Amino acid sequence: MAKNKYSVLLPTYNERQNIAIVTYLIVEAFCRLNVDFEVVIIDDNSPDGTQEVVKQLQAHYGADKILLRPRAGKLGLGSAYVHGLKHTTGNFVFLMDADLSHHPKYIPDFIQKQQETGADVVTGTRYGGGKGGVHGWDLRRKLTSRGANFLAMTLLNPQVSDLTGSFRLYKKPVLEKLMSMVVSKGYVFQMEIIVRARRAGFHIEEVPITFVDRVYGISKLGGSEIAQYLKGLLFLFFTT
Amino acid sequence: MNGGSAGRISPHLKQEQFLFVPYVTWKVLVRSSDCTSPQGARMRRVWTWLGWGSAIAALWVAALQADLSEAQRGVIQALPIWALVVFGCYSLSVVGYEIMFFPACPDEAEKLQKDIRVATAYLNKHGISVSK
Numbered sequence: 592m593a594k595n596k597y598s599v600l601l602p603t604y605n606e607r608q609n610i611a612i613v614t615y616l617i618v619e620a621f622c623r624l625n626v627d628f629e630v631v632i633i634d635d636n637s638p639d640g641t642q643e644v645v646k647q648l649q650a651h652y653g654a655d656k657i658l659l660r661p662r663a664g665k666l667g668l669g670s671a672y673v674h675g676l677k678h679t680t681g682n683f684v685f686l687m688d689a690d691l692s693h694h695p696k697y698i699p700d701f702i703q704k705q706q707e708t709g710a711d712v713v714t715g716t717r718y719g720g721g722k723g724g725v726h727g728w729d730l731r732r733k734l735t736s737r738g739a740n741f742l743a744m745t746l747l748n749p750q751v752s753d754l755t756g757s758f759r760l761y762k763k764p765v766l767e768k769l770m771s772m773v774v775s776k777g778y779v780f781q782m783e784i785i786v787r788a789r790r791a792g793f794h795i796e797e798v799p800i801t802f803v804d805r806v807y808g809i810s811k812l813g814g815s816e817i818a819q820y821l822k823g824l825l826f827l828f829f830t831t
Numbered sequence: 832m833n834g835g836s837a838g839r840i841s842p843h844l845k846q847e848q849f850l851f852v853p854y855v856t857w858k859v860l861v862r863s864s865d866c867t868s869p870q871g872a873r874m875r876r877v878w879t880w881l882g883w884g885s886a887i888a889a890l891w892v893a894a895l896q897a898d899l900s901e902a903q904r905g906v907i908q909a910l911p912i913w914a915l916v917v918f919g920c921y922s923l924s925v926v927g928y929e930i931m932f933f934p935a936c937p938d939e940a941e942k943l944q945k946d947i948r949v950a951t952a953y954l955n956k957h958g959i960s961v962s963k
Contacts, residue, residue: 611959615950647959694943717934724936737929741922747876790875801939830873 596627597702598681598763601689602671603632607639609691614648614657616695624699631678632689633671634661669780673770676763684761692805693758700798701760711793713760714785715800719752723799732804739778739820746828747786751797754782758800765793777816779823786831856885 599617603610614630621628632645642661649657660678662671672686685701687693693715701713717723718740728736743754755778761769768791775783788795859882894907951961 608961611954611961612947612950615954616946644960651957651959691943691947694939694946696946718929724934724939726936726940728933730930733930733933734926737926737933741926741929745922801936803936803940803943829877831876 594627595683596629596681597621597683597685597698597760598679599628599630599685599687599698600672600675600679601630601632601687602668602675603634603637603641603689604665605637605639605641606689607637607641607644610641610689611644611648613689613691613695614645614652617698618652618656620695620698624702626702627681629656629658629679629681631658631660631675633675634659635665635671636661636663667776669770669773669776672766676767676770679763682763684763684766685759686761686766687758690805692802694801694803697758697798697800700800704796704798705760708796709794710796711762711765712785712788712795714751714753714795714797715756715758716751716753716797717756717800717802719797719799721799723753723801725802725804727804735817743782743824746824747782747831749782749785749789751785751795753797754785756800756802757781759784775823775826777823778820779827782823783827786827790831856882856889859885 601610601613606613610632614632617628617630634642634645642659645657645659649659658678660675662674676684683702683705685698687695697715701715704710705713715723717725725733725736740754743749747754765788769784769787772787772791773780773783785795859878891907891910895904899907954961
């Protein structure tokens, strides 16, 4: 039986403070499992020196384990994934945030769930499963999140409890196929992937994860973001 | 021919209406389940919603054609508004419940800080910069 190799795609922009810590935690999680892995960091030319830290990590862990595939500028999350996918050599791909809101300690849970069920996509849920949760959200943020989730569930019926979550494990061919179908950006991008995966008949499973919001203070949910979300919802309603 | 009250339309028109709406509904439902073209598959959700919407609308129209008392007719006429209000109340209840019992994990932030400290110690020991 062929051995599995797990690639972790980390798009970064100004993550100098966190990139070393998140890489350490990822490596620790995989080494406990004793599986083959690699971490692919796609940096959009961060001005704060993120790439220098990544080079130090490469010197320590090995350039076969930590791959740096930078880009010329901020070109968006979707294209970062496409770019990173071209450089992965694993047969499974993790997508996650690099700012420590997703904790790499859940990586074994994803792998176990995938092996138990043979799923094509394993998505982390902050809302379901009893063990999941969110820390750092005030009442207004919770209201926006639950309201948006309810609207999306009613219109799109994706049969997952967390539509906008971005901590997921995919089989590599599945992710490549989905990336060729998806056109949206931002929150809608994460929703579109799951909705299109449902439509295409892929097997989707969920694992509970915890989410510690570290960015909220900086990126408020403004009126324009809500408008963008609603437009994206309607687009998905009419095209899936 | 019965006399009929002021709100009744002629029996002749009623006959055609009975056939037309269900026929359209059937066509839409069949169309929604038979989306083999790429364009059709893209619009599958819209067709399914239209199909079910048309079927329910047909039932409502048919119910209004039946021989009802004024009170019964009033209830049937109010059903769409009533359904909208019920859905609104249901939505508010569900969202309100989910906010009230929002899954929180207060100790996760502390665990994360602890993990960050362990990671920082290791990284500093090996000369990898973890600036603040």
